[in-house]
Amino acid sequence: MTQPIFSFPGGLHPADHKAESNTAAIVPAPLSARYRVPMRQHAGNPAKPLVLPGEHVLKGQAIGCLDGRISATVHAPTSGRVVGVESYPIPHPSGLTDRCVVIESDGRDEAVPASRLDWRNLAPEAVCEELEDMGLVGLGGAVFPSHIKLEPAAGIETLIINGAECEPWITCDDRLMRERAGEIMAGVEIARHLLGAREVLVGIEDNKPEAIAAMRAACAGTGAKVVVVPTKYPSGGAKQLIELLTGLEIPAGKLSTDIGIQVFNVATSYALWRAAELGEALVSRVVTVTGHVARPGNYEVRVGTPIEELLQLAGGELPGATGQLVGGPLMGFDLEDTRAPVTKGVNCIIVTSDALFPPRPRAMPCIRCGQCALACPVRLQPYEMYLYAKAKDLDKAKAYNLADCIECGCCSYVCPSHIPLVDYYRFAKSELLARGREQRAAETARERHEFRSFRLEREKQEKAERLGKKAGERLEAGAVAADDPEAARKKALLEAAIERAKKAKEAAPPPANTDHLSAAQQAEVDAIEARRAQAGTEQTVADKT
Amino acid sequence: MIGSPFVQREQNSVRRTMIEVMIALIPGTLAHAWFFGPGILVSLLVCGFFALFFEGFALLMRGGAFGTMISDGSALVTAWLFALSVPPLAPWWLYAVGILFAILVAKHLYGGLGQNPFNPAMVGYAVLIVSFPNYMTQWPGPAHLVNHLPSLSEAFDLVFAGQGSVSVDAYTMASPLDTVKTLLRAGVAKRDILGNPVFGRLSGTGLEWVALMYLVGGLYLMARRLITWHVPVAFLAAVIVTSAVLQKIDPGHNMGPVFHLFTASAMLGAFFIATDPVSGCGTPRGKLIFAGLAGFLAIVIRSYGGYPDGVAFAVLIMNVAAPFIDAYTQPRVYGHAKGGKVGR
Numbered sequence: 001m002t003q004p005i006f007s008f009p010g011g012l013h014p015a016d017h018k019a020e021s022n023t024a025a026i027v028p029a030p031l032s033a034r035y036r037v038p039m040r041q042h043a044g045n046p047a048k049p050l051v052l053p054g055e056h057v058l059k060g061q062a063i064g065c066l067d068g069r070i071s072a073t074v075h076a077p078t079s080g081r082v083v084g085v086e087s088y089p090i091p092h093p094s095g096l097t098d099r100c101v102v103i104e105s106d107g108r109d110e111a112v113p114a115s116r117l118d119w120r121n122l123a124p125e126a127v128c129e130e131l132e133d134m135g136l137v138g139l140g141g142a143v144f145p146s147h148i149k150l151e152p153a154a155g156i157e158t159l160i161i162n163g164a165e166c167e168p169w170i171t172c173d174d175r176l177m178r179e180r181a182g183e184i185m186a187g188v189e190i191a192r193h194l195l196g197a198r199e200v201l202v203g204i205e206d207n208k209p210e211a212i213a214a215m216r217a218a219c220a221g222t223g224a225k226v227v228v229v230p231t232k233y234p235s236g237g238a239k240q241l242i243e244l245l246t247g248l249e250i251p252a253g254k255l256s257t258d259i260g261i262q263v264f265n266v267a268t269s270y271a272l273w274r275a276a277e278l279g280e281a282l283v284s285r286v287v288t289v290t291g292h293v294a295r296p297g298n299y300e301v302r303v304g305t306p307i308e309e310l311l312q313l314a315g316g317e318l319p320g321a322t323g324q325l326v327g328g329p330l331m332g333f334d335l336e337d338t339r340a341p342v343t344k345g346v347n348c349i350i351v352t353s354d355a356l357f358p359p360r361p362r363a364m365p366c367i368r369c370g371q372c373a374l375a376c377p378v379r380l381q382p383y384e385m386y387l388y389a390k391a392k393d394l395d396k397a398k399a400y401n402l403a404d405c406i407e408c409g410c411c412s413y414v415c416p417s418h419i420p421l422v423d424y425y426r427f428a429k430s431e432l433l434a435r436g437r438e439q440r441a442a443e444t445a446r447e448r449h450e451f452r453s454f455r456l457e458r459e460k461q462e463k464a465e466r467l468g469k470k471a472g473e474r475l476e477a478g479a480v481a482a483d484d485p486e487a488a489r490k491k492a493l494l495e496a497a498i499e500r501a502k503k504a505k506e507a508a509p510p511p512a513n514t515d516h517l518s519a520a521q522q523a524e525v526d527a528i529e530a531r532r533a534q535a536g537t538e539q540t541v542a543d544k545t
Numbered sequence: 546m547i548g549s550p551f552v553q554r555e556q557n558s559v560r561r562t563m564i565e566v567m568i569a570l571i572p573g574t575l576a577h578a579w580f581f582g583p584g585i586l587v588s589l590l591v592c593g594f595f596a597l598f599f600e601g602f603a604l605l606m607r608g609g610a611f612g613t614m615i616s617d618g619s620a621l622v623t624a625w626l627f628a629l630s631v632p633p634l635a636p637w638w639l640y641a642v643g644i645l646f647a648i649l650v651a652k653h654l655y656g657g658l659g660q661n662p663f664n665p666a667m668v669g670y671a672v673l674i675v676s677f678p679n680y681m682t683q684w685p686g687p688a689h690l691v692n693h694l695p696s697l698s699e700a701f702d703l704v705f706a707g708q709g710s711v712s713v714d715a716y717t718m719a720s721p722l723d724t725v726k727t728l729l730r731a732g733v734a735k736r737d738i739l740g741n742p743v744f745g746r747l748s749g750t751g752l753e754w755v756a757l758m759y760l761v762g763g764l765y766l767m768a769r770r771l772i773t774w775h776v777p778v779a780f781l782a783a784v785i786v787t788s789a790v791l792q793k794i795d796p797g798h799n800m801g802p803v804f805h806l807f808t809a810s811a812m813l814g815a816f817f818i819a820t821d822p823v824s825g826c827g828t829p830r831g832k833l834i835f836a837g838l839a840g841f842l843a844i845v846i847r848s849y850g851g852y853p854d855g856v857a858f859a860v861l862i863m864n865v866a867a868p869f870i871d872a873y874t875q876p877r878v879y880g881h882a883k884g885g886k887v888g889r
């Protein structure tokens with residue numbers, strides 16, 4: 001029986017620019033003199049540094065440990081001396097700095113002793129516990145900690161392996177599939193085994209015939225099926241790939257696992273294989289360097305390598321370079337500082353030029369042409385959301401399902417008025433988040449106020465009692481409170497407030513308004529959150545146009 | 546700073562969109578000139594001039610990026626649609642008044658490009674037919690029914706000086722829709738009306754060809770993906786069904802579907818007027834409802850209303866309802882069990 005292929009609405013066919021970088025084999029990057037390893041390379045809480053300046057570390061040694069459930073271990077990319085734990089620019093949409101462990105390489109590249117994980121015979125829970133120490137995260141861009149996704153969950157029917165790589169310019173997964181299909185599929189088998197999935201579907205866009213052939217060969221006899229999907233952005237979005245391969249949608253507010261599906265990227269599967277079979281923690285990844293550089297290609301780079309070194313490796317930027325993008329041109333972001341290190345989430349560096357990336361023309365008013373709605377893979381009405389986001393009418397924007405926007409950029413891409421629509425959505429989403437937080441703050445303030453009035457009341461009463469005593473009346477202090485229902489109510493209120501405050505304190509780090517969110521949503525929220533400052537400035541620019 | 550995406554579709558702009566619409570209007574316009582003389586070209590020129598004039602005036606008053614906005618082509622599209630809806634060979638000031646209402650009132654008083662709740666060209670048309678009904682019923686006749694078709698210079702004279710070597714009456718006559726209305730009212734049997742030389746095979750002589758050319762232009766817009774099938778299909782289907790039903794009910798007084806379908810205003814309405822995204826509906830189901838009701842109303846007004854044509858009024862009426870229809874026809878969003886009303 002042939003595997004059926006479904007479809008998703010909307011989407012784009014942008015020029016794919018894959019040929020620039022997909023012809024040459026993956027080149028291992030030489031050892032750097034110094035690595036800056038950020039503690040924040042994954043969704044969730046940043047890792048907590050485990051090392052102090054002066055310490056000697058080995059390749060694969062943990063230098064940052066999990067902080068909370070959604071977090072990931074960070075490892076030293078080579079052997080050497082820790083020379084600092086400092087704030088440094090990291091590749092992040094916010095362009096902010098973050099905590100990095102700086103390691104001066106000793107040139108010996110000595111690794112911690114590694115041992116194979118007997119994943120077939122160990123209990124899946126035990127395997128996951130081991131993997132927790134390996135620092136695996138989703139390498140397709142979401143950087144969600146893999147050990148959580150691999151936890152045995154009831155009823156995972158289908159394991160989907162994402163090899164779609166639908167963003168233009170990026171070819172790291174393509175090269176990896178061509179060159180290391182066997183290892184990828186070995187990793188897939190581990191994931192399948194841990195999850196107990198019944199079927200494995202590998203989705204690859206039809207613009208990668210070599211990768212398809214290699215993966216087909218590697219799948220032979222494993223029961224896994226390669227499903228070739230038509231090239232259409234964003235087929236590599238997890239929701240869209242699931243829709244393409246199964247025809248199913250993830251109900252709003254749920255996770256793919258709720259409908260029995262788990263998705264892993266091919267590079268993540270490869271890293272899983274290295275972790276389980278070779279006992280190697282995730283300290284390197286394949287990064288596409290392309291665009292306006294001398295030698296576009298794919299490089300196997302250790303995490304912590306300065307991006308400027310990576311650019312040199314690719315022959316350096318050509319004259320006329322205007323900047324760099326991290327990730328693809330549709331969902332990536334502008335790199336603020338080339339000294340920032342490569343992280344687990346960096347799949348591609350594109351050097352821009354005016355010829356390759358013409359500046360976006362000045363925005364015109366929306367003419368309601370509906371092109372954006374036709375392109376939206378989520379079936380939203382982007383122009384309505386834009387209207388309300390621009391007017392800062394957040395409730396209306398929300399009513400038009402702003403929360404379901406995956407920020408794929410299809411709408412902005414097709415808009416004849418060149419409106420930076422997604423900027424408005426990011427702005428509105430962050431405003432909604434902020435508003436939720438303010439509401440929580442207001443609630444807390446109200447509780448505090450109630451507590452204060454209760455205290456004042458009590459003090460007044462106590463004073464009256466004291467006065468009463470002074471006057472020689474025999475009135476027992478406790479009796480008043482016990483007899484007075486009003487006072488009793490207030491006491492209960494006080495206790496409840498204290499209880500709530502205690503709970504809130506326990507639940508601390510995640511922002512208070514988001515504790516009902518799922519893990520993936522939380523991750524998304526964090527990413528958006530960080531772009532908030534940026535969105536504020538965007539708004540003013542967009543408003544001027 | 547502007548965030549992702551960092552790429553955009555090439556050759557894509559408001560101006561490009563408007564140019565495509567104008568390209569699509571060329572066949573119908575040329576057909577009109579072929580059958581009824583170059584009057585349409587003169588009125589088009591005059592309307593275009595006034596449209597740019599009023600647009601420029603409004604843009605200067607409002608401030609903003611004058612150069613980009615004046616060259617976006619939207620005023621010219623409005624002018625073109627308006628010119629195709631009103632009779633050529635009318636005095637120039639008539640066009641000026643219509644365009645003034647279309648551009649200044651219907652468009653800029655409501656906030657300019659993309660903001661108008663009513664179709665500007667239809668507002669201009671409606672103002673004229675209400676205020677100057679006499680001018681609005683005198684359409685140029687086809688060659689075999691009038692002395693001769695006016696030459697280009699005669700057309701200019703008629704428009705600017707009020708008369709050429711001969712009076713305008715020499716070239717014009719009641720439009721087929723008007724003829725039908727008057728004769729039916731006068732109690733003339735339908736069979737006899739159809740024998741009138743103003744009618745061709747399908748609808749009005751010459752006008753049926755204009756209608757067919759609008760159809761061609763509309764298909765071009767669909768091929769270029771500037772409009773979807775929803776509006777034209779729903780509009781034309783409603784025209785066919787409504788006129789068929791009315792004919793069945795009262796065959797003596799109502800024309801049939803073929804006649805109505807191939808009137809120029811029905812085709813123009815289906816592909817170019819009801820498809821206006823600003824004043825129309827945006828959701829797929831909304832478009833079906835909007836255009837279906839507009840087509841239905843157009844025929845009802847034609848058959849029972851006081852004015853010969855009903856497309857403009859039908860569209861304007863539906864413009865009022867469009868936002869509500871949109872709110873109740875939101876598509877089902879990914880992962881949501883049901884769509885339903887949003888906003889408001």
Ligand code: SF4
Pocket residue numbers: 365366367368369370371372373382383386411414415416417418419421
């Ligand atoms: S594509 Fe742009 S101009 Fe067209 S409706 Fe959407 S936002 Fe408006």
Ligand code: SF4
Pocket residue numbers: 372375376377378379380382404405406407408409410411412421422425
């Ligand atoms: S960015 Fe959001 S609104 Fe725009 S096309 Fe993607 S999902 Fe739809």
